[in-house]
Amino acid sequence: MKDTFQSNYALANDYSREPVPLSERKGWLPLALVWIAMGVDLSAVVLGAALISGLTLQNTIIVVSVGSFILALIGLVCSYVGSKTGLSTAMINRFTFGEKGSYLVIMVISVAYFGWFGVTAGFFGESAQYTIYSVTGLDISPKILALIGGLLMTTTAAIGYKAVEKLSMLAVPLMLGMLLSMFLKLFADRENTSALLNTPPEGELIGFGTAISLVVGAFIVACSHSPDVARWAKSPKHAMLSGFFGFLIGNSLMMFVAAFLSKLTGTEDVIQIMLSIGWGALAVTILILSQWTTNDNHMYTLGLNLSVLFKWVPKPMLTIIAGLLGTAFAVMGVYENFIDFLLLLSPFAAPIAGIYLTEYFFLNTNRFNMAFLANQNIKPFYWHALLVWGIATTIAFATTPTIDGGWGLLTLSTIPSVDGLLSAAGLHYIVGKWIVPRFESTLASETA
Numbered sequence: 001m002k003d004t005f006q007s008n009y010a011l012a013n014d015y016s017r018e019p020v021p022l023s024e025r026k027g028w029l030p031l032a033l034v035w036i037a038m039g040v041d042l043s044a045v046v047l048g049a050a051l052i053s054g055l056t057l058q059n060t061i062i063v064v065s066v067g068s069f070i071l072a073l074i075g076l077v078c079s080y081v082g083s084k085t086g087l088s089t090a091m092i093n094r095f096t097f098g099e100k101g102s103y104l105v106i107m108v109i110s111v112a113y114f115g116w117f118g119v120t121a122g123f124f125g126e127s128a129q130y131t132i133y134s135v136t137g138l139d140i141s142p143k144i145l146a147l148i149g150g151l152l153m154t155t156t157a158a159i160g161y162k163a164v165e166k167l168s169m170l171a172v173p174l175m176l177g178m179l180l181s182m183f184l185k186l187f188a189d190r191e192n193t194s195a196l197l198n199t200p201p202e203g204e205l206i207g208f209g210t211a212i213s214l215v216v217g218a219f220i221v222a223c224s225h226s227p228d229v230a231r232w233a234k235s236p237k238h239a240m241l242s243g244f245f246g247f248l249i250g251n252s253l254m255m256f257v258a259a260f261l262s263k264l265t266g267t268e269d270v271i272q273i274m275l276s277i278g279w280g281a282l283a284v285t286i287l288i289l290s291q292w293t294t295n296d297n298h299m300y301t302l303g304l305n306l307s308v309l310f311k312w313v314p315k316p317m318l319t320i321i322a323g324l325l326g327t328a329f330a331v332m333g334v335y336e337n338f339i340d341f342l343l344l345l346s347p348f349a350a351p352i353a354g355i356y357l358t359e360y361f362f363l364n365t366n367r368f369n370m371a372f373l374a375n376q377n378i379k380p381f382y383w384h385a386l387l388v389w390g391i392a393t394t395i396a397f398a399t400t401p402t403i404d405g406g407w408g409l410l411t412l413s414t415i416p417s418v419d420g421l422l423s424a425a426g427l428h429y430i431v432g433k434w435i436v437p438r439f440e441s442t443l444a445s446e447t448a
Contacts, residue, residue, distance in 0.1 A: 042127060056200065068252040086231045158319040158320045183261065
């Protein structure tokens with residue numbers, strides 16, 4: 001009985017406000033599977049199909065590969081910080097923006113994760129309703145299915161990282177096997193495949209820069225929060241491997257599958273493709289697992305964020321409350337009018353990674369330890385970090401096309417999320433290396 005209690009407690013002890021002990025850490029593969037599982041979802045399918053409508057298959061492969069490689073590099077570096085500190089992104093933000101300054105950052109990102117949880121749960125309800133009706137003839141309300149899906153997603157997130165990891169280790173091989181089998185079946189049935197790569201797109205042409213931006217933007221928020229998973233790595237090497245391969249494969253896999261299947265069949269609906277070849281039960285299985293393994297990650301990160309804001313409340317309780325609210329949000333259908341607002345929050349995310357990476361690698365590495373918090377050496381606000389965040393976010397908005405909710409005022413790298421990250425990193429280095437020390441030195445001399 002005692003061993004069972006200790007095992008259950010270990011499963012629930014998520015070290016949300018402290019470093020993960022070395023004895024609890026693990027190799028890179030389980031961590032990478034978490035990111036791969038998160039990337040295998042219907043939103044990636046939609047994006048892959050959208051890309052193939054405006055690009056040749058060959059160019060789609062290039063675009064997805066380049067975008068995923070950019071994310072993999074960012075994930076590698078962010079994961080290193082997570083492993084070295086053993087802390088979540090929300091805790092890392094306390095060292096970067098200050099004890100109270102981090103609250104603003106955490107609240108903005110929490111709203112985004114909460115909103116996307118509701119959106120994904122609502123999308124799951126509608127997709128499941130369509131799929132189940134097509135397979136069995138049963139017409140179940142999408143609200144009921146959204147409720148069931150939201151509760152499942154909340155359950156693993158509330159238990160903690162170990163439950164998220166176990167689900168990913170089960171789901172990823174199963175989903176990969178089914179998707180590969182479907183692809184091979186359709187590919188084998190096609191008589192002429194020689195011209196497949198360069199078949200002209202059927203929709204409006206998409207520029208390379210825009211396409212890469214879409215690929216990077218699809219995963220950049222999760223990428224900037226990779227310390228949430230990387231803190232469980234047993235060494236920085238394992239963390240970097242998990243971040244690199246997790247984001248490289250996780251971001252690209254479903255886009256590749258959707259692009260190829262769309263080209264092979266002439267339709268953008270992967271679920272419909274499965275149904276058309278008689279794989280109804282498999283379609284339902286993939287649908288459930290893909291959305292479950294994506295959305296429990298959203299809620300897991302949200303729980304870590306909330307545990308920093310509400311230190312007196314246990315993280316599992318915060319996760320359950322947030323999950324119930326997000327599920328209710330999905331059931332009521334409010335998410336349908338919330339997507340545009342959530343897209344507006346995307347430019348806020350990438351600069352956060354640029355700032356904490358610069359702070360850690362070039363300015364104040366020694367600050368990132370629990371002793372600074374215990375001795376109350378962390379200032380309430382690091383105003384320069386908040387200012388840089390605001391400027392870099394403005395730059396990201398300025399380089400985002402108007403059709404995507406930005407201002408479309410200028411073009412830098414053609415990838416707005418990368419513009420935000422790099423501008424934040426550069427500005428923070430300049431301000432932190434030269435301006436802040438001179439200001440503090442002048443202030444100290446005047447005080448003396």
